[in-house]
Amino acid sequence: MPNPTLRSIHIHPLKSVQGHATTEAVVEPWGLTGDRRWMVVEPDGRSVTQRQQPRLALVTAEPLPGGGLRLTAPGRAPLTVPVPDASRTVPVEVWRDKVEAVPAEESASAWLSEWLEAGIRLVHMDDPAHRRPLDPGYAQPGETVSFADGFPLLLAALSSLDALNSLIEQGDHADEGPLPMNRFRPNVVVDGTAPWAEDEWSRIAIGELTFRVAKPCGRCVVTTTDQRTAERGKEPLRTLARHRRFGDQLVFGQNLVPESTGTIHVGDPVKILE
Numbered sequence: 379m380p381n382p383t384l385r386s387i388h389i390h391p392l393k394s395v396q397g398h399a400t401t402e403a404v405v406e407p408w409g410l411t412g413d414r415r416w417m418v419v420e421p422d423g424r425s426v427t428q429r430q431q432p433r434l435a436l437v438t439a440e441p442l443p444g445g446g447l448r449l450t451a452p453g454r455a456p457l458t459v460p461v462p463d464a465s466r467t468v469p470v471e472v473w474r475d476k477v478e479a480v481p482a483e484e485s486a487s488a489w490l491s492e493w494l495e496a497g498i499r500l501v502h503m504d505d506p507a508h509r510r511p512l513d514p515g516y517a518q519p520g521e522t523v524s525f526a527d528g529f530p531l532l533l534a535a536l537s538s539l540d541a542l543n544s545l546i547e548q549g550d551h552a553d554e555g556p557l558p559m560n561r562f563r564p565n566v567v568v569d570g571t572a573p574w575a576e577d578e579w580s581r582i583a584i585g586e587l588t589f590r591v592a593k594p595c596g597r598c599v600v601t602t603t604d605q606r607t608a609e610r611g612k613e614p615l616r617t618l619a620r621h622r623r624f625g626d627q628l629v630f631g632q633n634l635v636p637e638s639t640g641t642i643h644v645g646d647p648v649k650i651l652e
Contacts, residue, residue, distance in 0.1 A: 382648035384584055385536060385569035386559075391447055392416040392439035392500075393472075393525045394427035396605065397563060402643040405587055405636050408506040408522045409530035410565055412441050415503045416459075417479070417525040418490060423470040425525070428600045431494050432608040445502075449486070451493050459486040464504040472525055477510045479503055512635065516592040521635065529592050529633035533576065534564035541573035542630065545617045554613040560605045561614065562597070562630055568648050575650075576632045585646035589634040596627030 388397040393414045404411040416439065418426040428434050440448040447459040459482055467478040479501035481487075486500045503509055503525055512521040513528060523530050539559055546555035559567060566584065568576070579591045597618060602610045618628035 380570040382568055382570040382650070384566060384642060384644055384646040384648055386567040387642065387644060388563070388565055388567070389413045389441065390439075390563065390565075391441045392418070392437070392449075393425070394418070394431075394434045394600070395437040395439050396435065397560065398439075398441060402641055403565075404641050405531075405639050406506070407530070407636055407639060408510075409524045409526060409636075412445065413565060414525040415445065415506065416447060416482075417470065417472065417501055417503075418494075418498050419470050419479075419501055421497055421499065423468065425470065425472045426494075426496075426498055428603050429598060431496065432603045432610060433494055435603055435605045435608045437490075437493065447486075449489060454489070454493060457486060457489045459483065459500070461504075462502055467504075468499075468501065470501055472510070473527065475510055477503070477525075479509070516635065518635075530636055531565040531589070531634040532563065532595055532631055533566050533568060533591075533634050534559060534562050534631040535571050535573070535576050536567060536569045537571050537573045538576065538630065542614055542617065542622075545621055546613050549613075549617050549620075551612045551616055554611045557601075557614055558605070561601045561603070562595075563600070564631055566634075566642070570648075577629075579632065579650055579652070581637075581650075581652040582634075583647075583649040583651055584642050585640075586638075587640050587642060588637040588651065590637060592633045592635050594624060594627070594629040595631040595633055597630050601630070 390397045438450045445461045449457045462480045470479045482500040543556035
């Protein structure tokens with residue numbers, strides 16, 4: 379088997395919309411630069427994702443210099459969204475975490491509200507170094523995270539996706555496969571490993587940077603959403619429930635916490651340290 383390498387890098391500037399592939403990315407303590415620094419919320423501040431609004435899958439948020447966004451969606455005129463003035467914050471909630479965020483300009487919230495046919499707001503995380511502490515069960519003192527579900531980076535392995543697709547092919551909903559990696563919305567995709575090898579890792583290096591492997595990633599209904607059409611099926615949750623149930627979670631991928639900062643590149647070697 380070839381030595382493991384970093385096959386692809388994905389940044390999701392706006393949580394739960396389409397990702398942006400890149401050949402290199404800067405790793406900060408709270409995740410990749412620009413990753414999940416924007417989020418859609420209900421009027422009361424609760425986060426909105428593809429769980430509630432699968433049509434978010436059809437929105438593209440292109441990152442702009444300085445941290446702004448260019449929003450596009452089928453049949454809609456694009457909208458440029460600047461980073462808002464951080465002089466005013468509003469309380470928001472991502473999972474159970476209470477976080478202060480900066481509201482975007484009204485035109486951005488209106489654009490997304492019209493697309494989703496629901497009243498929502500767009501918010502920005504201005505200071506990821508201080509806004510949202512990492513889960514203390516997995517954190518070192520002072521570690522923080524962006525608007526990601528729980529951890530700074532998500533890793534997935536191509537061999538594990540191939541193995542999962544083989545299982546789907548043998549199941550009751552074979553017509554739904556094979557599934558692409560974008561169903562799982564990872565930040566880093568690794569090639570050259572045995573299927574499910576990542577289950578055993580506790581510390582890795584990508585290029586010159588090191589990461590703790592915090593915990594497996596429990597999957598939800600978002601993985602059943604076709605990212606091209608926003609339509610939902612049964613897979614991969616049906617197959618994960620049969621073959622990848624760990625306690626009360628259906629697992630695919632591993633959550634990472636950076637131990638160092640710098641730049642990672644597609645093609646970097648991936649070393650299993652522990």
